[in-house]
Amino acid sequence: MKKRFLEYFINELKDTARDQGLVILLTGIAPVILFIIHLMFSLAARPEYINTYWENYHNWTSLYATVIFMLFFLIFPIARYGRITDSRKGTLFTLLPVSAGGKFLSAVLIAVVAVPCAFMALYFASDALVHFVFPAKAGSCLFENISGGPVLGIESSETENSINVTNTIFFLLPFTVSSAGLAGAVMFRKNKIFMTIMTCTALLFLFGWLAITILDDVDPEKWRSFISGSGVQWTWAGIQTVFSIICLTYFSVRLRHIRL
Numbered sequence: 001m002k003k004r005f006l007e008y009f010i011n012e013l014k015d016t017a018r019d020q021g022l023v024i025l026l027t028g029i030a031p032v033i034l035f036i037i038h039l040m041f042s043l044a045a046r047p048e049y050i051n052t053y054w055e056n057y058h059n060w061t062s063l064y065a066t067v068i069f070m071l072f073f074l075i076f077p078i079a080r081y082g083r084i085t086d087s088r089k090g091t092l093f094t095l096l097p098v099s100a101g102g103k104f105l106s107a108v109l110i111a112v113v114a115v116p117c118a119f120m121a122l123y124f125a126s127d128a129l130v131h132f133v134f135p136a137k138a139g140s141c142l143f144e145n146i147s148g149g150p151v152l153g154i155e156s157s158e159t160e161n162s163i164n165v166t167n168t169i170f171f172l173l174p175f176t177v178s179s180a181g182l183a184g185a186v187m188f189r190k191n192k193i194f195m196t197i198m199t200c201t202a203l204l205f206l207f208g209w210l211a212i213t214i215l216d217d218v219d220p221e222k223w224r225s226f227i228s229g230s231g232v233q234w235t236w237a238g239i240q241t242v243f244s245i246i247c248l249t250y251f252s253v254r255l256r257h258i259r260l
Helices: 002-028 030-042 047-085 089-094 100-133 142-147 174-187 192-215 220-228 231-256
Strands: 154-157 162-165
Touching: 002 030, 002 047, 002 100, 030 047, 030 100, 047 100, 047 142, 047 174, 047 192, 100 142, 100 174, 100 231, 174 192, 174 231
Parallel strands: none
Antiparallel strands: 154 162
C-alpha cells in the first residue's frame, strides 16, 4: 500500500512538473520580470523624477507579491486538479489503482505543501537576487520586510484601539488559500477559477461584515485587552485553519463520491 502510494505520488509530482512546471517557474521569477519592465519604463522617466520612480517601485513590490501569491495559491490547485470533474479526464483519475485517501493525501501534499513552498522559495530568491544586483534601485528585499514584523502582518494599536495590517503578503495564509483552491477545483464544473475567486471574495466580505457587527457590541476595555497581546494573531490564524479544514474535508468527500 505504501509503495503504491509512493509510486503514485512521485508520478503526480512528475506530471505536475511537466504540465505546470513552466508556469510555476515563470511565476516564481516574477520579481525579475517586473523589475525588467520597471527598468525599461524608467528609461522614459525624467532625470528629476527617477528617484521618486524607484521609491514607488519599492512600495509596489509588496502589492505585486500579495496579488501574485494569492492568485497562484488559489489557481494552481484548480489548474492541477480541476480535471477531476471532467467526464473524460475524471474517468481516468477514478480508475487509478490508488485509494481515495491516497489521492487526497497526494493532492494535499502537492497543492498545499510542496508546490506552494517551492514557489515561495523561488519567488523570494528571485526578489533577493534583484535587490542584491540592484540595491540602489530595488531597496530592501521582501524577506527582510516580512521578517521584521508579525507573521500575519497584523499589529495592534493600543492608542488608537485598532488593528493595522502592516504587510499583506501572508495576511491570508498560503495553506488556507490553497485549500480553498482545492475545494473550488471539485465544487464547480465550469468557470472554476472565476467562480472560486468570486466565492472566496464573497466569503471575505461576509466575514468582514460579521466581524464588524460582532465587534460593535464588544466592551472597549475587553477589546483593548484582547488586541494588546497576541490574541488577534492567534484568532485570525485559527479562523483560517478551521476554514482550511472545512475546504479539505469537502475536497475529500467529493473525491470519494465524484460523479462525472
